[in-house]
Every structure is written in structure tokens, then in C-alpha cells.
Amino acid sequence: MSIEQTFSIIKPNAMKKNAIGDIVSMFEANGLKIAAAKITVLTTAKAEEFYAEHKARPFFGELVSFMTSGPVMLMCLQGEGAVLKNREIMGATDPKKANPGTVRAKFGDNVGENAVHGSDSPESAARELALFFEKHEICNV
Template sequence: MALERTLSIIKPDAMEKNTAGAIVARLEQEGFTVKAMKRIHLTRAEAEGFYAEHRGRGFFDELVTFMSRSPILVMALEREDAVAKYREVIGATDPAKAAAGTIRKLYGANVGENAVHGSDKPATAAREIAYFFAGYEVAPSATA
């Protein structure tokens, strides 16, 4: 199986609770390699741009307000089957429904403040990584 990349965002709620380090450590324990990482504070316009596909949906304004309220940690992660594995490790969107031991179960409070964002498919991951990182900012994959 080939290496794949996914975007991870540690959201404002987890950053405010100082759980980013524990989340990054967990991801590394799960076999992810951090290829790029930065701490940023999104403007409202940047959050709107990132979540543009949700514009017009009932939760859009709340989501954009939340994502721009305080800093986030964005990472480009790599491993085999990265998108699916990341989604498995973070758990269901609603922490109350997430499996025991998943990141959202451990660190999320509710559907809106659920600690992390993850790409839903490889094509989305590529677009999302490019939204936050210039090509030169992402470390190349190891070659055999």
C-alpha cells in the first residue's frame, strides 16, 4: 500500500485546553509522520474560505466563528492509508458517539467543539493541505 497524506487540524477548543501535545503524540504513536506543522490564528475570511463547501448550511456561521476564535494547529500527516486511519483514530464527529479511546472521545466536548478536523478523502486532503501549506513547506516522502 502506498503512502498517503491527510490534513489534521487541532481545533480551538483543544488548543485552549492545552491538549495539542497529547494529540500530536497520539498521532505519532499511531504511525503518522508529521510532514508539515504550523500554529495559526485564522481570520474569519480564511475560515470561510477553508469551509466554503459548507456555505449556506445552518452550521456555517457557527463553524466559522469557532474556527477563527483562537489559534489552531494544522498538520500534513503521512502514513499508509492516512485518510481512513486518521478518521478511525479521531472517531465519530459527535464525541458522545465516538468509540472509547478515540481523540474526539478523549478531548471533544460536543459536535461543534470536537477537538480535531480530518480530511474525508485523499482528494480533499490534497486540497486542504494546499490551502494551508506551500509546496516547499511540506517535507518530501521518504524514498526507498
């Protein structure tokens, strides 16, 4: 495997639980490094742009509302096979189906409020990173 970068969001429900340190520690313990990070509150426009692929789905409005309901932590994670590794650390989308010890099993509340987002492919990672970070904001760690 090669060194990759992937995009991750710690979602509002995990932020409210003060879980940043625990979640970042899980990434770092599994060989991922933070190459960029920022805490922000997403605008409706930015959330709609990010989740544009879900626009026709019935949960779109609720998803956008949730993602703009409070602060999020946006990150670029870097490491060997970062996309797949991040997805393994996060666990299944549904926290009830996520393996014990994964981020979503520990901090997710339900399918919609599942604590974290992670890119599903290197192509998605590139698109998502470009949406939230300028090139100069991402360090090669």
C-alpha cells in the same frame, strides 16, 4: 496501502486544553508522522474558504466564529493509508458517539467543537493541504 498525506487541524477548544502533545502522540503512536505543522489563528476569510461547502448550512456562521476564536494547529500527516487512519484515530464527529480512546472522545466537547478536523478523502486532503501549506513547507518524512 500506500503512503499518503492528509490534512489535520487541532481546533481551538483542544488548543485551550493544551492537548497538542497528547493528540500528536496519538497520531504518532498509530504510525502517522508530521510532515508539516504550524500554529495560527485563522482569519474569517480563510475559515469561510475552508468551510465553503457548508456555506448554506445553518451552522456555518457559528462554525466560522468557533474556528477563528483562537489558535489552531494545522498539520500535514503522512503514513500508510493516512486519510483513513487519521479518521479512525479522530473518532466519530460527535464526541458522544466516538469510540473510547479516540481524539474526539477524549478532547471533543460537542459536534461543533469536536477537537480535530481530518480530511475525508485523498482528494480533500490535497485541496485542504494546498489551502494552508506551500509545497515547499511539506516534508516527505
